[in-house]
Amino acid sequence: MPTTLPLELPPRVWDDAAMREALRARDIGAVFRGCQRYGVSQTRLATATGMTQARVSEVIRGRREVEQFAVIERIAGGLAMPDDARRLLGLAPARERRTAPEPAAFELAAFPEILRVYPRQAGAAEEIQRAAVAAREIDVLAVRGLGLLALNDSLLRASLPHSHGGLGLRLRVLLLHPEADAVEQRAAEIGESASALAAGIKLATERLAELADSGRDVHVFWYRMLPTWRVIRIDDVLFAGTFTPGWEGHESAMYKVTRTESGPLFSGLGRQVEALLAESHCAV
Amino acid sequence: MIEAERKAVVRDAERVLATLETTMDGPGRAEVYQDTYYDLPGALLDAEGRELRVRTVHGRDGARTVLTYKGGVVDEASGSKSESETEVADTGAIHDIVRGLGYQPLIRFEKHCRNYSTTLGGRQILVTLVRVPEIDGTWLEVETQATEDDLGDALDTVWRVMADLGIDEGDLTTELYTDAVRAARG
Numbered sequence: 266m267p268t269t270l271p272l273e274l275p276p277r278v279w280d281d282a283a284m285r286e287a288l289r290a291r292d293i294g295a296v297f298r299g300c301q302r303y304g305v306s307q308t309r310l311a312t313a314t315g316m317t318q319a320r321v322s323e324v325i326r327g328r329r330e331v332e333q334f335a336v337i338e339r340i341a342g343g344l345a346m347p348d349d350a351r352r353l354l355g356l357a358p359a360r361e362r363r364t365a366p367e368p369a370a371f372e373l374a375a376f377p378e379i380l381r382v383y384p385r386q387a388g389a390a391e392e393i394q395r396a397a398v399a400a401r402e403i404d405v406l407a408v409r410g411l412g413l414l415a416l417n418d419s420l421l422r423a424s425l426p427h428s429h430g431g432l433g434l435r436l437r438v439l440l441l442h443p444e445a446d447a448v449e450q451r452a453a454e455i456g457e458s459a460s461a462l463a464a465g466i467k468l469a470t471e472r473l474a475e476l477a478d479s480g481r482d483v484h485v486f487w488y489r490m491l492p493t494w495r496v497i498r499i500d501d502v503l504f505a506g507t508f509t510p511g512w513e514g515h516e517s518a519m520y521k522v523t524r525t526e527s528g529p530l531f532s533g534l535g536r537q538v539e540a541l542l543a544e545s546h547c548a549v
Numbered sequence: 550m551i552e553a554e555r556k557a558v559v560r561d562a563e564r565v566l567a568t569l570e571t572t573m574d575g576p577g578r579a580e581v582y583q584d585t586y587y588d589l590p591g592a593l594l595d596a597e598g599r600e601l602r603v604r605t606v607h608g609r610d611g612a613r614t615v616l617t618y619k620g621g622v623v624d625e626a627s628g629s630k631s632e633s634e635t636e637v638a639d640t641g642a643i644h645d646i647v648r649g650l651g652y653q654p655l656i657r658f659e660k661h662c663r664n665y666s667t668t669l670g671g672r673q674i675l676v677t678l679v680r681v682p683e684i685d686g687t688w689l690e691v692e693t694q695a696t697e698d699d700l701g702d703a704l705d706t707v708w709r710v711m712a713d714l715g716i717d718e719g720d721l722t723t724e725l726y727t728d729a730v731r732a733a734r735g
Contacts (some may be wrong), residue, residue, distance in 0.1 A: 277683065277733050277734070277735075280682070280683055280733075281683075281734065302735065303735055371562060371563050371566070372680065374566070375562070375566050375577070375579075375663050375678060375680075376579055376661040376662075376663060376680055377579050380579060380580070380581060380607050380608060380609065381607075381608070381609050381610075381611070391611075392611050392612050395612060395639075395640060396612060396640075398639070398640065398641035399605075399640040399641040399644060501583070501659065502581075502607060521607070523581045523607060523661075524659075524682075525661060525682070526680075526682055
């Protein structure tokens with residue numbers, strides 16, 4: 266293993282929203298660029314992580330990606346990442362938590378991450394539409410996205426590319442793989458035929474492909490896991506329901522969840538979406 | 550109108566929370582404010598202590614967006630400013646309008662709030678326990694509406710509410726969240 270000289274950065278580096286996004290995406294180039302914003306040179310990054318300065322430069326410029334687990338582990342150690350940053354990268358904790366459990370309990374009691382409860386998705390639809398038009402990122406975890414298609418108008422407007430007066434929204438939609446074993450189980454749970462459910466998923470995918478064809482930043486992924494959570498994340502606000510036997514997804518109650526420092530739901534559901542994205546087939 | 554407001558660092562947040570839950574008009578309302586501060590090129594508003602803000606409030610009753618203009622400071626000790634505020638129906642449109650008029654986003658951040666209402670000396674008082682994810686600590690804000698003529702009385706009432714909650718005078722601050730967030734971001 267190369268010789269490393271660990272680098273201790275101010276804790277706020279790891280609390281920065283862009284940095285947390287970079288960690289979550291395992292985008293080491295963006296992590297390095299984040300460190301540079303705090304005055305860390307490429308040479309210092311190199312000595313901290315056991316890489317050559319030339320390699321650090323390539324990573325920063327996006328010419329090379331870091332994917333090897335051992336290298337990511339070495340970078341996390343070299344940058345003395347706190348445990349919550351390591352977790353975002355998908356690594357095990359290395360040392361004691363920065364915050365004791367008591368402050369987290371106080372924070373969640375005083376500033377809960379669940380801000381509202383809707384008895385059905387329909388109640389949340391208006392709020393979701395209003396939030397979507399000012400959004401930068403939307404992630405949807407659904408089965409066939411019926412509710413999503415109902416929101417089509419607002420998504421159409423929000424997903425206009427920046428050059429056409431829109432905000433340049435990135436829309437990522439996870440739908441159940443039409444050929445997954447789970448299609449049959451889910452169809453039985455809601456009293457439909459598997460072929461009708463699969464056809465519905467393909468139809469939704471085609472509609473979203475039309476958006477992608479018109480130059481919008483829209484991607485559809487097909488996952489194979491048994492549908493469990495229904496998630497619509499709009500920037501830092503997330504709407505969560507569940508797929509349960511006997512209920513259509515839109516019949517589930519929905520929580521409106523916001524990103525907080527210690528909230529387990531926002532971070533857990535966000536991680537679930539990222540994990541499914543990583544192993545799903547990109548259909549559009 | 551003038552927003553007569555005082556702000557303090559809270560040293561014992563759990564005790565203050567417990568007191569607020571039992572002494573205000575009902576339990577706290579958890580809300581998340583998503584604030585975008587706009588300024589003219591050259592940060593002209595910021596230089597004069599003025600503010601133009603688009604705030605989306607996420608709470609129990611849904612989300613609403615308000616546009617707020619704050620004029621210069623009218624009371625140095627508390628940092629109170631004149632304020633005009635109106636609710637807007639379309640969040641995307643108001644951001645487009647403000648940008649279209651030549652304003653640029655100066656800073657964007659979130660405040661996590663727990664709001665309480667109370668009445669004292671015939672005044673409606675808003676009491677807010679605040680955390681800003683990017684900066685350490687918990688704050689207490691107490692505010693009421695005032696005119697230029699009764700600003701002194703309004704600020705006295707605000708202070709009485711804070712003192713009853715056990716806030717020490719030495720913990721009063723006029724530091725702006727915008728400055729603290731900017732400092733935290735380097």
